[in-house]
Amino acid sequence: AQTVTQSQPEMSVQEAETVTLSCTYDTSESDYYLFWYKQPPSRQMILVIRQEAYKQQNATENRFSVNFQKAAKSFSLKISDSQLGDAAMYFCAYRSAGGWSNYQLIWGAGTKLIIKP
Amino acid sequence: GAVVSQHPSWVICKSGTSVKIECRSLDFQATTMFWYRQFPKQSLMLMATSNEGSKATYEQGVEKDKFLINHASLTLSTLTVTSAHPEDSSFYICSARGTGWADQPQHFGDGTRLSIL
Numbered sequence: 001a002q003t004v005t006q007s008q009p010e011m012s013v014q015e016a017e018t019v020t021l022s023c024t025y026d027t028s029e030s031d032y033y034l035f036w037y038k039q040p041p042s043r044q045m046i047l048v049i050r051q052e053a054y055k056q057q058n059a060t061e062n063r064f065s066v067n068f069q070k071a072a073k074s075f076s077l078k079i080s081d082s083q084l085g086d087a088a089m090y091f092c093a094y095r096s097a098g099g100w101s102n103y104q105l106i107w108g109a110g111t112k113l114i115i116k117p
Numbered sequence: 118g119a120v121v122s123q124h125p126s127w128v129i130c131k132s133g134t135s136v137k138i139e140c141r142s143l144d145f146q147a148t149t150m151f152w153y154r155q156f157p158k159q160s161l162m163l164m165a166t167s168n169e170g171s172k173a174t175y176e177q178g179v180e181k182d183k184f185l186i187n188h189a190s191l192t193l194s195t196l197t198v199t200s201a202h203p204e205d206s207s208f209y210i211c212s213a214r215g216t217g218w219a220d221q222p223q224h225f226g227d228g229t230r231l232s233i234l
Contacts, residue, residue: 035222042227043155043208043210043227043228044225044227044228045161045210045212045225045228047222050222091160091161102149102166102168102174103149103214103221103223104151104163104166105151105161105163105223107160107161108160109159109160110159110160112158
């Protein structure tokens with residue numbers, strides 16, 4: 001069975017600086033998707049970024065980028081120029097590419113990101 | 118973008134009553150919907166997966182007679198918490214996935230905060 005591990009329960013960063021959130025996963029599959037979701041205090045789940053395992057190029061979305069290391073099964077999220085609005089819980093998630101799993105997401109425990117003004 | 122509407126956002130009711138939560142995909146057809154439960158400061162816990170027109174598949178430990186899920190159309194799924202008790206108080210989130218390619222992400226509702234007195 002697949003697992004997702006986020007080893008940092010909480011991280012803090014000074015506003016305008018860069019922070020990296022860690023995520024590792026375990027799978028025997030070769031084709032899958034990885035996601036980072038943000039959950040602010042409003043508790044709405046917001047998709048931050050998505051990575052397809054067969055793509056070697058790391059995904060980027062404005063200030064958000066990932067470092068995807070397939071062999072190491074690592075999928076870290078880098079947030080550049082941190083803003084107060086980035087304060088939230090961040091969840092890493094895994095999904096098989098095949099439909100056999102009903103496209104269920106496997107979730108990490110989450111990392112609480114605190115932005116210091 | 119794909120929008121999922123979840124209603125109500127907050128409900129308070131007396132112990133022993135049944136509560137229905139609706140999850141609607143507003144601008145796409147949701148072949149698969151997911152229901153999650155989230156305890157404070159924890160990750161999302163998948164309760165069940167439902168495919169339109171089929172019975173829901175419940176995760177281990179989730180009482181299907183307690184948490185009734187109906188996915189009768191491609192745009193609506195409902196979760197009914199029957200004979201609710203204080204221990205059922207929690208944050209419930211639905212998500213929906215549309216038809217199409219395997220890379221279709223899940224789109225989340227804004228969640229329902231359920232408080233049982």
